[in-house]
Amino acid sequence: MTTSINDLIVAAPDTSCDVELAKGPWEFDTFPGYGPGASENDVIPEPVVRPGQLPAEYQRMTDDELHARIRAAKDKLGSRLVILGHFYQRDEVIQYADFVGDSFQLANAALTKPDSDTIVFCGVHFMAETADILARPEQHVILPNLAAGCSMADMADEDSVEACWEDLMAVYGEEPDADGKQPVIPVTYMNSSAALKAFCGRHGGIVCTSSNAATVLEWAFERGQRVLFFPDQHLGRNTAKAMGIPLEQMPMWSPRKELGGNTVEELNDAKVILWHGFCSVHKRFSVAQIEKARAEFPGVKVIVHPESPMPVVDAADAAGSTDAIRKYVIASEPGDVIAIGTEVNMVNRLAAEFPDRTIFCLDPVVCPCSTMYRIHPGYLAWTLDGLVAGELRNEIVVPDDIATDAKVALERMLAALPK
Secondary structure (H helix, E strand, C coil): CCCCHHHHHHHCCCCCCCHHHHCCHHHCCCCCCCCCCCCCCCCCCCCCCCCCCCCHHHHHCCHHHHHHHHHHHHHHHHHHEEEEEECCCCHHHHCCCCEEECHHHHHHHCCCCCCCCEEEEECCHHHHHHHHHHCCCCCEEECCCCCCCCCCHHHCCHHHHHHHHHHHHHHHCCCCCCCCCECCEEEEECCCCHHHHHHHHHCCCEEECCCCHHHHHHHHHHHECCEEEECCHHHHHHHHHHCCCCHHHCCEECCCCHHHHCCHHHHHCCCEEEECCCCCCHHHCCHHHHHHHHHHCCCCEEEECCCCCHHHHHHCCEECCHHHHHHHHHCCCCCCEEEEECCHHHHHHHHHHCCCCEEEECCCCCCCCCCHHHCCHHHHHHHHHHHHCCCCCCECCCCHHHHHHHHHHHHHHHHCCCC
């Protein structure tokens, strides 16, 4: 049941996955916002800074010409180059990745090639930042398209989190309790800026991924009385709920409201304070979609990503990271029907890899991640050609003062192995 993105766009032109997604992303990189296909729920940060367009030469190249350029550059660069590709990346790009995985796996993969000169990260901005922080000082990290950001990551900015922290310190005080536990431990999801990872490093906190979120929360509760979890409310809520924390002890923090929209009493009773952020792709999944899948395919197995809303996770048969979803499919049997709630590029790739199963995306609109989709073979060819010519194009460099603190939080994350 594999279907191309372009087929789906043509089939459903009246949906939010508009026909412009079939165009080259360079046509939109200088526009404000996240581009065609982005959710109307995305909160666009101001000001929005966009890079210049891809050189016209690469815009005009045919697919065959672009792929020939990429292969030739890879051959010439050899072991000096390592390409990392996220599961959500488009197939035309993922075929060139030396490592494919989720954010936790790719953070580790970046450490396994210490002799490479350059890491090309086919993902989004926060992933490339993480690779730069963990890389050796002499290694370079490139993001093929600087417009490949993350709307969720943009929902928690450094100023808002600092202001939240000041408010929480005013409520809780800064002294540990009789057991030596701090009043609150900050935990940021990998889908956040390097500055927020550094914030966690400075304040005794940690980074998590969807793979190790439960391990990270256990780590945090060993050291603190409560957790401030940002930017994804759904991953935080679903993980904490599975650990037995009641919903009434998980208040939402809305950064534009006084005390995040909470009372002092609610904050004192809190165990996990959830930031008002979300993934616009995973927010699309619904219980109605699961019910429809079960009605049309009796016996269907449903697995969703924990960035999905809590009712969706509760209604599914299983929930897990992108790697967990992949393992779930691998463990299935021929003839199984599996409905998956995550980004469509990964779902279609699994469907193609396991043709003896019926695998489909829960969302009938099946929008790709509009920012991940900005990594196009044209950008990959352009950046690799630059490396061959001795030029670093679209290099990601995290300032030393931020990288030092962020690395503390990231190393804590890497030590918190998924269960």
